[in-house]
Structures are given as C-alpha cells and as structure tokens.
Amino acid sequence: MKNIIISAAIVLTGMTAANAQNSLTSHLPATAAATVAGANVTLLKDQTLLVRYTQNGIAYKAFYDKNGIWLQTVASYGESSLPASVRRLVQADWHGWNIAFVDEVQTPGALPVYHIQVKHDNRLTILRVSDDEMETERELFSH
Numbered sequence: 001m002k003n004i005i006i007s008a009a010i011v012l013t014g015m016t017a018a019n020a021q022n023s024l025t026s027h028l029p030a031t032a033a034a035t036v037a038g039a040n041v042t043l044l045k046d047q048t049l050l051v052r053y054t055q056n057g058i059a060y061k062a063f064y065d066k067n068g069i070w071l072q073t074v075a076s077y078g079e080s081s082l083p084a085s086v087r088r089l090v091q092a093d094w095h096g097w098n099i100a101f102v103d104e105v106q107t108p109g110a111l112p113v114y115h116i117q118v119k120h121d122n123r124l125t126i127l128r129v130s131d132d133e134m135e136t137e138r139e140l141f142s143h
Helices: 002-013 016-026 030-034 086-091
Strands: 040-043 049-055 056-064 072-075 098-106 114-119 125-128 133-141
Touching: 086 098, 086 114, 086 125, 086 133
Parallel strands: none
Antiparallel strands: 040 049, 049 056, 056 072, 072 098, 098 114, 114 125, 125 133
C-alpha cells in the first residue's frame, strides 16, 4: 500500500520516487513511516495532496503542497490517546466535564495545537490548547 501512496504522489505532483518517499513520511515517527497501510490519497482542487490513514486507532489526515512538501497533519482521537500533560491541564479547569474528542494539529516547526471537545450534559465546548495555554474556541449546545 505504501508503494501505491508513493506512486500516487509521484504521478500527481511529478516528484521523484526518493523525494516522494521522504516528503510523504518525513514527519511521521519511524514506525509509522515504515508502514502506512490502508492510506487513501486525494488531490484537492488547490493541488494540495491529502493522505488519510489510520494507525493504532488514530485517524490521520496529512496535507502536502503540490511539490510534496508537508504542510500539516491532523490526528483525530479520543481521550485515551491525549498526552497526559494536556489531559491534566484540561481536567484541572474543566473538572466534571468529559473529553469527547481531540484533533491534534501538527505543522512544521511549531508545537502541536490540540482542539479538544469537552462535554457536560447537553453542553459541548471546544478548547484550544498549545504550549500549556488553553482558551475556549467555541461553545455549543445540543437539545
């Protein structure tokens, strides 16, 4: 499957096989870079390459520019995969609320940004956490 991804990247972006291999997996941990099985590659209207895959129960969306340069990756997961330090920060201020879902955004040269959905009764709040700082992004209510 990894060869399919690399082949798709080469065809869609015109890069060499070595460059495609490096750019498609350079931001991944070594074990993830070795096997990105079941990936789905899509060329978006703006020529951005989107690679979707799931590994260890985490859904990833990795974005690359038309030259195959990594732009960002969004990892989507539940509370159990959230780093303990981030979980403690949220639970300290949002005691009694449940962490429902997390989108972790990774970009080159920057610290991860966590968009965390916390839920209590019929209330849903989305928090933004980065570098040990937290702010409320949005508050939603369900009926």
